Amino acid sequence: MEKITVIPEKMVFGGSCLAKVNGKNVFIPYAIPGEKIEISIKKSFRDYDIAEIEKVIEPSVHRQLPFCPLYGKCGGCNMQHIDIDFQRELRKQMLADCFEREGINVPEIETISGEPANYRSRIQLTDGGLNEKQSNNILKLDFCPIATDEINSYLKNVSQEKRPLGRVHFFGDKRIVSSAQNEYDHLVIADETKKELWVSKQVGKSKKKAKNKVRQRFAGTLADTRNNCTVCILGKQIEFDVQGFFQSNMDVLEKTIKAVTFNMGGENVLDMYCGAGTFSVFLADIFKKTTLVEHNRDALVHAEVNMAGKKHETYGLSGSRWVKENAPMILEKNGPFDAVVIDPPRSGMEKEVCSWLCKNKTAQIRSISCDPATQARDASYLIRSGYKLTKLYLLDFYPQTSHIESLAYFEFV
Numbered sequence: 001m002e003k004i005t006v007i008p009e010k011m012v013f014g015g016s017c018l019a020k021v022n023g024k025n026v027f028i029p030y031a032i033p034g035e036k037i038e039i040s041i042k043k044s045f046r047d048y049d050i051a052e053i054e055k056v057i058e059p060s061v062h063r064q065l066p067f068c069p070l071y072g073k074c075g076g077c078n079m080q081h082i083d084i085d086f087q088r089e090l091r092k093q094m095l096a097d098c099f100e101r102e103g104i105n106v107p108e109i110e111t112i113s114g115e116p117a118n119y120r121s122r123i124q125l126t127d128g129g130l131n132e133k134q135s136n137n138i139l140k141l142d143f144c145p146i147a148t149d150e151i152n153s154y155l156k157n158v159s160q161e162k163r164p165l166g167r168v169h170f171f172g173d174k175r176i177v178s179s180a181q182n183e184y185d186h187l188v189i190a191d192e193t194k195k196e197l198w199v200s201k202q203v204g205k206s207k208k209k210a211k212n213k214v215r216q217r218f219a220g221t222l223a224d225t226r227n228n229c230t231v232c233i234l235g236k237q238i239e240f241d242v243q244g245f246f247q248s249n250m251d252v253l254e255k256t257i258k259a260v261t262f263n264m265g266g267e268n269v270l271d272m273y274c275g276a277g278t279f280s281v282f283l284a285d286i287f288k289k290t291t292l293v294e295h296n297r298d299a300l301v302h303a304e305v306n307m308a309g310k311k312h313e314t315y316g317l318s319g320s321r322w323v324k325e326n327a328p329m330i331l332e333k334n335g336p337f338d339a340v341v342i343d344p345p346r347s348g349m350e351k352e353v354c355s356w357l358c359k360n361k362t363a364q365i366r367s368i369s370c371d372p373a374t375q376a377r378d379a380s381y382l383i384r385s386g387y388k389l390t391k392l393y394l395l396d397f398y399p400q401t402s403h404i405e406s407l408a409y410f411e412f413v
């Protein structure tokens, strides 16, 4: 295999570094921009190649020894070989790149961060271990340096053989104040196999029919109450289903909530893609009325509990349908939204939701995203419609990985 010496220019979204070899883009995992490395091409495509590092000739000053023995094998971390400050710098650059590619002038990016390790309150095990990267093997583990103490206590005390088989979700955090389970302190274990059996019992039908029913999100909800968990975030209790969506870094979540709600207030606020209503719980303190939209009705069951006693309306349908079927009537009844908080899935805002925001000229939009490329795409539509991007934050929810979350402030003046 031919060995090629390169100095990668930059890290790109996904965490590989980019170098040019004979004019062709080559992506190199586990490299660091600016260091001299010897690589060999492992996979070749029409427009780009993927290479592996054979030797680090002149290491970057930011290169360090990874602190986890499973690094490179488990699919979780991909930046442990870089010191934490430079990691954050690289994540910032990747975020800025996405916006610049859309022709957007990027303001100075601020970083909201927490601990570099021991932060992750959610992990997923398969047959008691971790899925090995690009393989069907299961990696055994009795410690994960990224996970919280509560998860590590389980990994230490329950041997691999005694852990449940199949895919199992763990949520462990000192902020858990109550859960439907009480076997382990501050830890909820959601076993997917058990969920199927539970659903089957609930609807009294065959397992297959029951599963189909669960998928019919608009037909109602069959939330599995055994996976319920309540955490205390900034002094407020928030309930959610461990198998549903909830952030995995509670320290950064608390700081994010403060940044999302900073300098806002008024009559009406919309929490689009609200999940269990995490942001709404805090928005309700500063707005008179909160409107929540979310297509997963299981999540809305929790949102209703979380918003009890607060003036609100929930809509269990997709953002695009809400915009078409409900928004006109709500605007007529309540007047315009003073602010919109929007936290879509990776695919970004639905087209209809983005166009609706463009037309509505809302004074303040706070856009939270788990994919800077789709956030930048949506931002470009907002900016072309007259919104100003006034602030951009890197939300450093996942240190040691190239995963990027971000928060953008838009204003219509």
Ligand SMILES: C[S@@+](CC[C@H](N)C(=O)[O-])C[C@H]1O[C@@H](n2cnc3c(N)ncnc32)[C@H](O)[C@@H]1O
Residues within 6 Å of the ligand: 245, 246, 247, 273, 274, 275, 276, 277, 278, 279, 293, 294, 295, 296, 299, 317, 318, 319, 320, 343, 344, 345, 350, 370
């Ligand atoms: C990134 S999560 C944000 C949840 C919430 N804001 C939170 O912080 O907990 C995105 C949410 O969007 C919901 N969702 C995905 N596609 C949707 C759609 N087309 N319409 C409405 N909600 C959607 C998901 O179910 C999920 O709860």
